Amino acid sequence: MRNTLYILTFLLFVSCKTAQIKSELPIKNTITEYYESGEIKSVGAIDEFHKEFNNYRIGFWKEFYKNGILKASGNYKLDTYTQCCTGGICDGFYSYKFGEWNYYYDNGNLKANGTYKIGKKHKETSCEGGDEINFGFVTDSWVFYDKNGKKIIPTEKDISEIEKSSFIDEWDMGKD
Numbered sequence: 170m171r172n173t174l175y176i177l178t179f180l181l182f183v184s185c186k187t188a189q190i191k192s193e194l195p196i197k198n199t200i201t202e203y204y205e206s207g208e209i210k211s212v213g214a215i216d217e218f219h220k221e222f223n224n225y226r227i228g229f230w231k232e233f234y235k236n237g238i239l240k241a242s243g244n245y246k247l248d249t250y251t252q253c254c255t256g257g258i259c260d261g262f263y264s265y266k267f268g269e270w271n272y273y274y275d276n277g278n279l280k281a282n283g284t285y286k287i288g289k290k291h292k293e294t295s296c297e298g299g300d301e302i303n304f305g306f307v308t309d310s311w312v313f314y315d316k317n318g319k320k321i322i323p324t325e326k327d328i329s330e331i332e333k334s335s336f337i338d339e340w341d342m343g344k345d
Contacts, residue, residue, distance in 0.1 A: 200224060208235045216247050226264040226337060234275045241334075243270030248303050250338075253296040261294060263338035266305045272331060278318045281331060283311030292338075305335035 198217055202210045202224070213230030226245035234240050246267050249260040267287055272280040285305030293299045311331075313323040 204235055206235065208237065209233050213245070225262055236275060238275055238277050239273050240275075241270060241272045244268045245337075246303070250292055250294060250300040250302050251296055252294050258296070261338060263302065263336050265303050265336040266334070267303075270331075274316050276316060278316060279314050281311055281313045281323070281327070283307060285335060302336065305332065307331055 214228035215224040245264040252261040289301040290304035
C-alpha cells in the first residue's frame with residue numbers, strides 16, 4: 170500500500186506541467202514626440218524594455234499635423250520578425266496598427282475610419298527569404314471622406330497610404 174502511495178505521489182508530480190505566462194501588455198511609458206520646429210508630432214505609450222534603443226509604439230496613440238490638428242488615432246501592438254545578425258538569428262522589432270483607427274485631414278475633418286484586418290505580409294529582412302509579419306489591411310468596411318466631409322469611394326492611393334502607415338519598424342523610427 171505504501172509503495173502504491175509513493176507511485177501515485179510520484180506520478181502526480183511528474184504529470185504536472187509548469188506553465189510559462191507571457192504578458193500581452195508590456196510595461197509602458199507615455200511619451201510625446203515633437204517636430205524639429207517644436208510642435209507636438211505624436212503622443213502615446215512605448216515599450217519600456219526597448220526604450221533605450223527605439224521607441225516602439227504600444228497601446229493608444231495620437232498623431233498630429235504641424236498645425237496642431239489631430240492627424241490619426243488608434244492602437245499599436247509590438248511584434249518581431251526574423252533578422253540575420255552577425256552573431257546569427259536575431260529579432261527585429263516593429264509596431265503595427267490594429268483595431269479601429271481614425272484619420273483626419275489637416276482641416277480637422279474625418280478622412281477615413283475603419284478597423285484594420287490583421288493578416289500576414291512578406292517583409293524583406295537581412296535573412297534570405299525575409300519573414301512574414303502581422304500587417305493591418307484596409308477592408309471594404311472602411312469609410313472614406315473628402316476634405317468637406319462628404320463620403321467618397323476611396324482610390325487605390327487612399328487605401329495604399331493608410332496601409333503603408335500600418336507598421337513601423339526600427340528603420341522607420343528615425344524618419345520624419
